[in-house]
Amino acid sequence: MKIIMKPIEMIAWFNNTNYPIPLRFKIETEDKTNVVIKIDKIIFKEEEKIAGNRMVLYRCEGVIDNLKRIFELKYELATCKWFLFKM
């Protein structure tokens, strides 16, 4: 996996547990078209607080270009922003 760290638009599900659950996100590709990627499975999630900044890391599985891929998402609690961290 390569580090990408791009902000993404996200639809997530907030239930009564600690962390939101990402469902699908939209990202702009190199040719300026938008692609929606559905998250099929969350493999694991963990909270990190590097330098005091709380972020939740999700390792997920989803289908991109008809290929099953693994990628990592990050959610920054202080700003409520989602990022595509690695793919």
Next chain:
Amino acid sequence: MNDRIVFHIDVNSAYLSWEAAYNLQMGSNLDLREVPSIVGGDQEKRHGIVLAKSIPAKKYGIKTGESVYSALEKCPQLIVVEPHYTRYMKASKAMVDFLYDYSPYIQRYSIDEVFLDYSNGNLPYMEAAVKMKEGIKKELGFTVNIGIGSNKLLAKMASDFTKPDRIHTLFYDEIEEKMWPLPVEDLFMIGHRTKKKLNSRGIFTIGELARLDRDYIYSWLKKPGILIWEYANGIENSDVRADKSKVKSVGNSTTLPFDVTSRDEALKVLLGISEMVGMRLRELNMKSQVISVSLKTSEFFSYSHQKKLYIPTSSTNTIYKMASALFDEMWDGNPLRCFSISLSSLLDENFIQLSLFEDFNEKDILLDKSIDNLRVKFGQDSIIRSSFLYSGIDPIIGGVVAEESYPMMSSYL
């Protein structure tokens, strides 16, 4: 008293480590700690001094406090990062929260230094220290030095021995071996002036200072002399103050991108700072009794004067009046670069003792209150003094520091 165990936890090149850890978290593939880099002010506005440096930057002879410009001369490929104070507050708070798992007796000594009393800890102290150090590294992503000693002074001296990511002890029986051979300026509270004085009488190491006769040092340097003599002997017994200390002073400063040569301009800068410190003081519902102004010339030479007031004040007008009086007292006409005003010996606002010898205008309080309210409601620049129009000087100066009270180093433990 002899079995106290005090930890001093000190973040290694704090601002830089935090900046590096944050960047890594945000997906950067460069660790600033491994390349020559500094955290420093804005180069474009020429605000720059070096606030923190990486260890590779240190090898180029870059020193904290010098200008970014001269640092770049020493190492042209140096990476300069702008400071982000709110990030540092967050990181510092996360560290303190982490340490509360080990002891409730924690004193935040500054943004990156913490004293922790581990006298009644339930682990052997070394084990606890290793756990803290490794825990902070793993969870928070930065390294610390931990000094362990029989009191705060020894702990602080110990954490300074070798860096980074180390644990050192300094108990009473280790003073002679570990602390006394160090140069005298390494001792807490000894700055370059005291160093000069001591050196002039042939005192170059902490040990030489410690072995002096107590009466001799008193007759020479008076009370401060006794203090450093006691420190040199490892005598210090203040508590780790767990309670949240109240704000002790409020101050703001600014470094200008140009030299100020006229009195008129300098006073305007002071007025701008007065606005800021006054506003902050009133926000705390406090009044101040001591005003101090310090100036730095374009040659980095600095001087300051202070004055005690008969009537405690929080009025912008009074602060400005006093500041300009102090300014006139000390300015010798040299071009100035840096101005700062600091208000101390703060009192609660509730009642004040008036004086016959100083003016007191109740309307000032109302005026300041209305101005503050307007600024809160409509923004800081909604109401400004017309003297600032077209002057090129900001009407309210200062305030990079985050709103939360920012723990600052003090000269006592």
